[in-house]
Amino acid sequence: MKLRAPAVPLITVDPYFSVWSPDENLNVARTMHWTGKSNSIIGTVLVDGTEYSFLGYYRDLYKMKQVSLEIDALSTKAVFEKAGIRLTATFTTPILLDDYRLLTRPVSYMALSYESIDGAEHTVTAKVTACEELCLNKPGDSPVMTEAVQACHCVKGMRMGNTVQNPLNRSGDDLRIDWGYFYLMAKGEGVEAVADEFRKQTRVIVTAPLTAGESRLYLFAYDDVKSIEYFGKHLNSYWNKDGQTITEAICEAAKEYEALLSRCKDFSDRLYADAKQAGGEQYAEMLTLAYRQTVAAHKLVLDENGEILWISKECFSNGCAATVDVSYPSIPLFLLYNPELVKGMMRPIYRYADGDEWKVQMKYDFAPHDVGCYPLLNGQVYGKKRNVSERKYENEGVLDYNKQMPVEECGNMLVMEANVALATGSADFAAAHLDVLRSWCAYLLKYGTDPENQLCTDDFAGHLAHNCNLSLKAVMGIAGMAILMDMLGNQAEADQYRAEAKKMAGVWMKTALNADGTSNLAFDRPGTYSMKYNMVWDKVWGTKVFSRAFMDREINANFAHFNEYGMPLDSRTDYTKSDWMVWTASMATSKKKFADYIAPLWKAYNESASRVPMTDWYDTVSGRMVGFQNRTVQGGLWMRVLMDKWSQKK
DSSP, rough: OOOOOOEEEEEESSSSSSSEESSSSSTSOOOOOOSSOOOEEEEEEEEEEEEEEESSOOOTTTOOOEEEEEOOOEEEEEEETTTTTTEEEEEEOOOOTTOOOHHHHOEEEEEEEEEEEEOOOOOEEEEEEEEEEGGGGSSTOOOEEEEEEEEETTTTEEEEEEEEOOOTTTSSOOOOOOSEEEEEEEEEETEEEEEEETTTEEEEEEEEOOOOOOOOOEEEEESSOOOOOEEEEEEEGGGTTTTOOOHHHHHHHHHHHHHHHHHHHHHHHHHHHHHHHOHHHHHHHHHHHHHHHHHHEEEEEEESSEEEEEBOOTTTTTBBSHHHHHHHHHHHHHHHOOOOHHHHHHHHHHHHHTSSSIISHHHHHHOSSSSSSSTTSSSTTTTTTTTTTTEOSSSSSSOGGGGHHHHHHHHHHHHHHHHHHHTOOHHHHHHHHHHHHHHHHHHHHHHHHHSSSOOSOOOGGGOOOTTTHHHHHHHHHHHHEEEEEETTHHHHHHHHHHHHHHHHHHHHHHHHHTSSOOOOOOOTOOOOBBBBGGGHHHHHHHHHHOHHHHHHHHHHHHGGOOOOOOOOOOOTOEEEEEEHHEEEHHHHHHHHHHHHHHHHHHHHHOOOOOOOOOEEEEEEETEEEEESSSOGGGGGGHHHHHHHHHHHOO
């Protein structure tokens, strides 16, 4: 990979179990949680009596020289040289979307091996040290317990956890887990495990001898005990739904490593090849880097009916869970690899929208924004008063209407539902929710032509009346409803919705355009511009609500607005969004034009001074992050691949 990752993924399981390097050289900075807070793991090797670090940072250690770094969708491989040896460290988290057991099993791998490069024999011992930061929100918050663990006859190590166990005790954004237990384990003979206290922090340490040419497997695991609160009920993660213990999962993972490594490589190679075919080498590199981030910002659990819930965390924007306008941009990835997960995103929304708080107390006839603040899903919190001291939202109280996104979320749910039907070849899931889908479509028909002063998914930009792009969302939502009715055999309704979508599009074309034929930011703001990313579904679906000539004209005109690191989101300022940039670029006719469009995005990640998991909101002049990191919306980068794959099916 030529792309210099702004942050390097090491352990990527879920929103809480997450470890990254903020530098491409893995031993020059402390490893961190995706939030940027320290999640310190230090890896060293003792070579002929002298200790050298290869992972993390401690000032009193010599460093090995990192000579290469390779990143694919599921693994990170770093090679180091020092003292006559070449050390290889390979980090893998097998989060394969078609295997729920692997997707949710909270075990991540590090394989270590070395070879002599000076012709001499060497005595080499590996040592991995993990700090209490991995099981506390902040170090020192509570006393920590440690104990030795023999998971099975060939795997041993240490576990560490808060002495005050209170699962799911609070919610928030800039927050780490403070319940459950972290496990640091190693496989094979000669493993030694201890705990100590260093500079007022508890640490667990696992050492193991290395043999030249052979691999030593370390395993990092986290048992969160309970994963999600769902309308008052505490749910387990999928992996232990039948009672599997964490030590059983660790042993299982240790036995499966070699076979899983092959599966992971096959998937990563296929992902890269598909992306390169669709959009070129730079595009493929960005998707490779985005995969683990996108997937691991979710949690998979089962509801009381045994149905999948795929819960996103709205990372570093406000911590909302199951947010509709965060799910919406992420779906291209999941439509490609497992559309059942998109259903899992939507189920919490349907349940809440059908409940008394939304229907009776609030009397809202549009779709909700979210169903809670991660990991507590008890109803929408966006627009609700928050108890800051307890890190929870108040159970009672009216949701502020000004914080709602009526047209946005109705359109999102309809578009998502249409895509699920197309991806699976069945509209049965929609059929179970037809009444509410019809009501949301009716809302779009009534208010979508010229939306009032309200928020859209780009809520950081503030309220905007007569938003051209938001009106596009309504058009595509109604067109999506027509697709659903077609698939359900309701031809008369399908024809009616299709006609309404085309009628609304006709009004849009008359009111949104500048004199040169390009479109404005808002209907009442001539001479402005914005990315028309919501229009992309017209091309994906082949609904032809808008003309190919208009899309081409819009794409060509956009190049005039580019700064060094890409096109601004709209004419109000210099910042942009990565997902919307790729969606807009995906409307381009040629692959070359698409590649030219997203090249500045690659450059932004390659050069940005913001060393965080891929941001989706950054400045197009400086390349620096404005806000948001590690968000699931990077699943939207797969739009061009989705478009290519679906066009091949047609």
